[in-house]
Amino acid sequence: MLDGLDEVDWAALTHAYGPADDVPGLLREAALSDLYERLFPQGTVYPATAAAVPFLVELAAEGRAEFLWMVGALAGAAPVRPGVLACRDRLVPLLAHPDPAVREAAAYPLAQLGTADELLRARWAEESDARVRASLVLALRLTEAITDPSPTVRAAAAVALARGGTPFPRDPAVIEAVATAAEAGAEVSWLHADPFGWLDVVVRAAPGTALPTRLIGSSSADVRSAAARALTLRCQDSRSAPAELVPLLEPLLTDPKTRDAAVGALRRCGRAAARFAGALAEVAADYPGTAASRSITAELRAVETLMLIGDPRWVEPVIRAARDGNTPRVHARMPVSCSPPVLEAVRRALRDLAGDPGAGRAIEALCAVLGRWEGAAGEAVPELVAALPSAPAAAARALLAIGHLGGEMVPGLRTLAGEPGGLAAATALFRLTGDPGPALRALLTARPPVPAGIVAVLGPLAQPVVPGFELLLTGEAAASQPQCAGQVLAAQVVMAATGDTTAALRTVQAILRTGGPRAALGAAVVAELVEGGSAVRLRGELATWEPELRALLDDPRADVEAAGALWRLGVPAAELVPAVLGAIERGSRVAAAAGLLREMGATVEIAALVRRDRRIHAAGIDDDIVINDEVLRESLAAAG
Structure with a gap:
């Protein structure tokens, strides 16, 4: 059994967790879940996956239905499909296996591989088990x-x-x-x-x-x-579907057996859910009683949906839950609507909570929402300043996001500057106090990529950290994306602090040549350098990188960043728009791609994106597909 398993150099191969030297043991143990986790997590394949295919097929051929399902899934993955196809003949006899569970599972990989219909039809003619027949129906498209x-x-x-x-x-x-x-x-x-x-x-x-x-x-x-x-x-x-389908949910909202399902559906239907705002508000009112639950409850869904549609009736239940010690578990990228009624409700709530010693967590929750709205929440600056004594870090973070900078924020900024990801706060602190120390310390632990403007604020004052960063500028791209991100930050710091571009640009160019997500980091830096006024003297040198950048237009993991860099280097928009539209169709870095279309003045293409019925699937959780598309469409329409 599993002949030849030890002849494979598994240690030289990788899976999701690194070297694949544990795969032989897992295959011998037939540890299905562990094998899935390492070789095929979320449909991703690795070098070790292809090497494991013959052995997975051997386990399946023994009549193990669970491995047949895995082999069937692998048959649909292009990089390893040829390896599964080579082993197809070992699976065909399983169509007549005495166990119906095996026969049912066997039809799946054979259908995925395009096995001749006559083999499957012969089985259909004599099969009596309903589940096996159902599997054959799908295999034969009956x-x-x-x-x-x-x-x-x-x-x-x-x-x-x-x-x-x-x-x-x-x-x-x-x-x-x-x-x-x-x-x-x-x-x-x-x-x-x-x-x-x-x-x-x-x-x-x-x-x-x-x-x-x-x-x-x-x-x-x-x-x-x-x-x-x-x-x-x-x-x-479909953008037109909610108007047609959401009204159908009305009877489910009044039925205790289906209310939770209906609320969950409304959470996924975007602004059309406003039709049932009253019912959602009734459910959301009970949120404080369920806020401590680790489950995703209907009450939390109702609160989120009110946030999405801009209905202020989420504010009061969130405050009550926060007073009980429960911070709302609203994910960071959910687009909370900044409608005028909601903004006024949040401001009013902050005024009412001011000076209340037990309201700290509630104030923090409201500050977090205001920070999401950035400049759109500018009217709330007075309330946020008043909240600084009660929630100095949270209020300072929100004020920073809005774009306000004042001396009263210093205590909160000092707290934020010492936290992970505190570089923006530390830079603001430098602007207010002239003390570069916190910013330099935050720079050493920053998680790249860091906006070049933040580094430029320090300029020559970053000299003390230059030696450490210079060690990263090797002229060669590091092996991993995080390491390359560190090299990009090093290039930004060294150029801003010393004006010396030699080692920095050589390293960035090496990163560009790697392709994929690492190259995207390099292309983004090029775009920032070209945009910066101090980079006029670099434009000629960066323009010589056009071949590397053009090559990236065909790389789905770096095309948007490459198009942005080329646009700023003077390449005509007509040559770049197809790559940017391709990224949007894939749902890849959609916000950046849409912003680039606006920057390039691609009005015809923007109008087509606005008019079409098919949704644009931006990055984010599945529940936010509709609302993210609606927000993006509004943004594009305003630009057009």
Whole structure:
């Protein structure tokens, strides 16, 4: 068994955690979860993954269904697919295995590999087990099985219809077949993340409101809840979908069995959720009672949704929860809306809390929100200044984000400057006091990339830290992205402090030539240097890097940064816009790409992005796809 395993130089290969010398032991133990974690985490493959494929297939060929599912997933990963394909013949006999669980799993990798239909059809002709038949339906794309008596087979056929590349049928009989399969508790193992995962696929593909309406009217609370979640996927795909689908959630909000699912769906539907702001406010009012829970509760979802739509009724429950010692767990990149009513509510709350010795945590929570709004929260400066005695660090951080700098902030800035990531606060402290010490200490522990403007403020005063940074300017790119980020910071510091560009630029150019995320760091520095007024003398030298930068336009991990650098070096926008639009279509660094389109004056392309119905998927958590697209669209529309 596993012949040849020890002949592979596993230590020379890597997986998600580094050297792969532990893989042989895990294969011998058939430690599936550990193997997944190292060789195929979240669909990512590594050099060790390809080397492990023959041995994973050998384990699968022994009739281990769990390894068949893993091999099937690997068959869909382009870098290792050839290795799985080479072992296909070892899997074919498993279609006739006595265990139906093995037969069901075997159809998955064989279908992924494009096994000849006659082998699968021969099995279909004699198969009686419903779950195996469902697996074969998906493998053979047997959409006609939508009329099969088995709910499980019908569910699989519905998925085949959804994935078939043609419009999903509006036939009432098909809709009823899908609904009754869901009500019977059908599951599709190919979509095993959730019992109703198959329904997500089908509702997402089905046009109109007929299917979600039928599911939301089901007698099964589980089906109604699954339908609420599934329709949000259509909202994530299409800008016009929320207007059509969100009203369908109304009966679920008043049903105790489905209220939580409906609130969770509204959290994912962006501004269309404002239709039910009153119901959300009722749920959010109970947030203080659940704020201590580690679970993601409906009450927290309601608070978040009110934040997204700019309804001020989130402020009071958040304050009450904070008074009880619970800081709201609102993730850092969620776009909290700065509507005038919300800004006024937050300012009023800060005035009411001023001087209250027990309100420190509540004040900190409100300061954190104001800091997110940056310049848009400028009207709240008086309240934040008044909050400095109660929450010096939090209020100073918010004031700094807004762009206010005053002597009253010094105590709070001193606290922030000593914390990880305190360089911006330390630089502000230098501007107020003239003391460069905190900024120099923060510079040594900064997490690159650091905006060049912050380093430039110190200029020659950064001389004391130059020797340490000069050691990083080797003229060669470091092996990892974090190490290259340190080299980029070193280049910024040395150039700002000494004016000497020789070693710095040679190292940045070496980083550019690596490609990928490391090169993106180098391209971003080039763009900053060209933009800076002190870099006029460097423009000629940087312009000679155009070939390296142009090569990066075809690199999906560095194209936006390269386009930004080339634009500032004078390359016409028409030559750069395709790469920037490509990044937006991939959902890669969308905010930066959109900002660059605005900077380049690409009005025609911006107008097309604003008009289209298909959403732009920006980075962030899944729940924020809709709201992030709405915010981006508004920003682009304003620029156009």
